[in-house]
Amino acid sequence: MSNMIKIPTIDNIKNARRRIAPFIHQTPIFTSATLNAISSKALYFKCENLQKTGSFKARGATNALLSLCELDPPNAVATHSSGNHAAALSWAAGINGIKALIVMPENAPEAKINAVRHYGGEITFCRPTLKARETTLNRILEKTGARFIHPYDHQDIICGQGTAAIELLQSQFLDAVIAPVGGGGLLSGTSLAVRALSPKTKIYGAEPAKADDAYRSFQKGHLCKITNPNTVADGLRTNLSELTFAIIRQYVDNIFLADEEQIIKATRLMWERLKIIAEPSAAVPLAALWQNLDSIPEKKIGIIVSGGNMDLKSFGLFNPERQEN
Amino acid sequence: MSNMIKIPTIDNIKNARRRIAPFIHQTPIFTSATLNAISSKALYFKCENLQKTGSFKARGATNALLSLCELDPPNAVATHSSGNHAAALSWAAGINGIKALIVMPENAPEAKINAVRHYGGEITFCRPTLKARETTLNRILEKTGARFIHPYDHQDIICGQGTAAIELLQSQFLDAVIAPVGGGGLLSGTSLAVRALSPKTKIYGAEPAKADDAYRSFQKGHLCKITNPNTVADGLRTNLSELTFAIIRQYVDNIFLADEEQIIKATRLMWERLKIIAEPSAAVPLAALWQNLDSIPEKKIGIIVSGGNMDLKSFGLFNPERQEN
Numbered sequence: 001m002s003n004m005i006k007i008p009t010i011d012n013i014k015n016a017r018r019r020i021a022p023f024i025h026q027t028p029i030f031t032s033a034t035l036n037a038i039s040s041k042a043l044y045f046k047c048e049n050l051q052k053t054g055s056f057k058a059r060g061a062t063n064a065l066l067s068l069c070e071l072d073p074p075n076a077v078a079t080h081s082s083g084n085h086a087a088a089l090s091w092a093a094g095i096n097g098i099k100a101l102i103v104m105p106e107n108a109p110e111a112k113i114n115a116v117r118h119y120g121g122e123i124t125f126c127r128p129t130l131k132a133r134e135t136t137l138n139r140i141l142e143k144t145g146a147r148f149i150h151p152y153d154h155q156d157i158i159c160g161q162g163t164a165a166i167e168l169l170q171s172q173f174l175d176a177v178i179a180p181v182g183g184g185g186l187l188s189g190t191s192l193a194v195r196a197l198s199p200k201t202k203i204y205g206a207e208p209a210k211a212d213d214a215y216r217s218f219q220k221g222h223l224c225k226i227t228n229p230n231t232v233a234d235g236l237r238t239n240l241s242e243l244t245f246a247i248i249r250q251y252v253d254n255i256f257l258a259d260e261e262q263i264i265k266a267t268r269l270m271w272e273r274l275k276i277i278a279e280p281s282a283a284v285p286l287a288a289l290w291q292n293l294d295s296i297p298e299k300k301i302g303i304i305v306s307g308g309n310m311d312l313k314s315f316g317l318f319n320p321e322r323q324e325n
Numbered sequence: 326m327s328n329m330i331k332i333p334t335i336d337n338i339k340n341a342r343r344r345i346a347p348f349i350h351q352t353p354i355f356t357s358a359t360l361n362a363i364s365s366k367a368l369y370f371k372c373e374n375l376q377k378t379g380s381f382k383a384r385g386a387t388n389a390l391l392s393l394c395e396l397d398p399p400n401a402v403a404t405h406s407s408g409n410h411a412a413a414l415s416w417a418a419g420i421n422g423i424k425a426l427i428v429m430p431e432n433a434p435e436a437k438i439n440a441v442r443h444y445g446g447e448i449t450f451c452r453p454t455l456k457a458r459e460t461t462l463n464r465i466l467e468k469t470g471a472r473f474i475h476p477y478d479h480q481d482i483i484c485g486q487g488t489a490a491i492e493l494l495q496s497q498f499l500d501a502v503i504a505p506v507g508g509g510g511l512l513s514g515t516s517l518a519v520r521a522l523s524p525k526t527k528i529y530g531a532e533p534a535k536a537d538d539a540y541r542s543f544q545k546g547h548l549c550k551i552t553n554p555n556t557v558a559d560g561l562r563t564n565l566s567e568l569t570f571a572i573i574r575q576y577v578d579n580i581f582l583a584d585e586e587q588i589i590k591a592t593r594l595m596w597e598r599l600k601i602i603a604e605p606s607a608a609v610p611l612a613a614l615w616q617n618l619d620s621i622p623e624k625k626i627g628i629i630v631s632g633g634n635m636d637l638k639s640f641g642l643f644n645p646e647r648q649e650n
Contacts, residue, residue: 028353030375034443049600050355050599050600054600118359232642264642264643267642267643268637268640268642268643271602271637272602272637274375275374275375275379275601275602275633276600276601276602277596277597277600277601277602280642308600312593312596312597312640314640314641314642315593315637315639315640315641316639316640317557317589317592317593317605317639318589318592318593
């Protein structure tokens with residue numbers, strides 16, 4: 001397969017940026033004196049949690065959708081996702097007057113279901129297995145003629161996700177950039193952009209130790225899959241694809257792991273010090289940095305804060321039971 | 326008393342802005358399509374929760390401290406506060422190499438105590454009564470020669486707090502600005518700045534119904550005090566002073582109340598939609614807007630998000646007991 005894989009170019013990513021610019025936010029970059037002191041680094045947090053739909057996924061979804069529309073506008077697009085891609089595709093389709101058909105497992109969290117509905121996506125529930133998901137999606141594609149937009153195994157998605165790194169690098173020179181890695185769409189797009197625009201900047205992936213397929217694939221040099229990983233970083237439970245692995249293998253300098261406890265600690269410190277809602281997946285780069293300081297000598301480090309979508313109802317203040325006390 | 330009160334001018338506030346500019350953040354202004362839709366308004370959130378020390382109080386504290394230093398640099402400054410002013414003054418003093426002596430009630434929340442210590446403030450605890458607080462502070466002032474910087478009953482504090490409104494108005498024309506009101510430092514400074522720079526813009530205060538001293542004072546035309554109000558908006562439990570009331574009475578167009586349930590709902594929606602940590606006090610303007618839509622016809626409304634300091638340990642993810650499940 002590998003020799004058939006076409007890797008996007010920096011021009012593809014720059015085109016993506018022009019295409020999506022009218023629709024997405026150029027997100028701010030935050031710093032914290034306290035987080036710098038704790039980490040002994042100068043950290044620059046690219047806040048994609050403040051992106052439309054609350055994650056970087058709005059970039060890729062918008063690019064994939066607009067690219068389709070330039071060639072042959074579809075009546076509908078479809079995907080399977082229980083996470084941020086589903087919400088982002090629903091939103092991107094909605095603002096372009098196109099239907100979004102989303103296959104979700106019947107046990108998907110209520111907050112994710114609500115987000116997709118909020119943006120106008122039409123949900124079809126399936127049993128929570130990979131097979132049921134694929135069967136249901138294929139049935140929908142055949143019945144409706146909708147175009148499938150994969151969450152990450154897709155050229156236009158990868159190019160869209162790479163646009164955040166362009167903005168990050170435009171702000172200043174960085175010694176390294178760290179992005180979280182799940183299916184690899186964000187990390188592969190980031191690595192393509194950083195390598196082309198700032199060849200001396202190191203590119204690191206950060207992954208939960210409990211979902212370490214990218215780490216193991218990177219170490220062994222061939223694609224390793226894991227099934228049903230259980231990590232609090234729910235956005236990073238997916239496996240790399242042939243395409244994202246081919247890019248990561250070529251352009252990424254290293255992949256570092258983060259334990260659950262560090263991920264939770266990093267999430268809390270980002271809330272407390274940056275005053276932003278970052279989801280656990282978005283705190284994995286900071287957690288991985290803390291756990292691997294010996295292997296990361298670089299000083300000025302950009303971190304992509306991938307998203308901020310999570311269920312907040314367990315917070316004491318928001319908990320109706322609190323009223324009864 | 327009233328005829329002896331000197332009200333700051335817009336030039337005082339502009340001078341404050343120049344004075345503090347090298348030390349504080351020009352905070353961003355956020356918008357949310359969903360919050361706009363819910364409110365039937367165009368809302369512009371001035372994010373002072375992203376300010377140094379996590380609240381607008383850094384503006385006033387820095388201005389008061391630098392103003393003192395211009396005349397006669399003190400060895401130490403002192404204040405009584407169990408909240409954001411204590412942290413802000415500790416920080417502003419610290420970066421100028423001056424001691425900050427803070428009187429706090431012995432039952433102050435751990436998070437607030439930690440914040441003051443983090444910024445280098447020296448805490449003296451006292452019994453949780455107004456009398457103990459004043460006695461303790463006076464003893465410290467006599468013993469150390471420290472200069473007292475009141476949290477809001479202070480010209481330079483008011484001028485510093487007014488600088489956030491200058492930044493907000495520079496971004497675009499607004500039909501109205503809403504600021505929360507506790508002791509009145511932020512609202513009085515905001516009203517002075519807005520009235521001078523944008524005479525047609527309405528100026529509203531927002532207050533918890535459970536701590537409605539400013540509302541009642543404004544309605545009755547004389548200063549009304551309340552004791553020990555119990556509201557989740559812990560930054561807004563204080564009473565107006567003669568000085569802040571004199572300014573508010575003259576320049577503010579109206580004061581609106583918010584119930585506890587609406588304050589909590591507004592806090593949660595700001596977390597969910599803006600992806601920022603806003604403390605309940607900072608959600609009072611949005612809550613008061615929702616409760617008083619019939620009285621607020623203005624469309625483009627600036628809201629000052631006063632701070633983001635709160636204890637996050639009750640959140641399920643951060644709760645160590647969760648690990649045992």
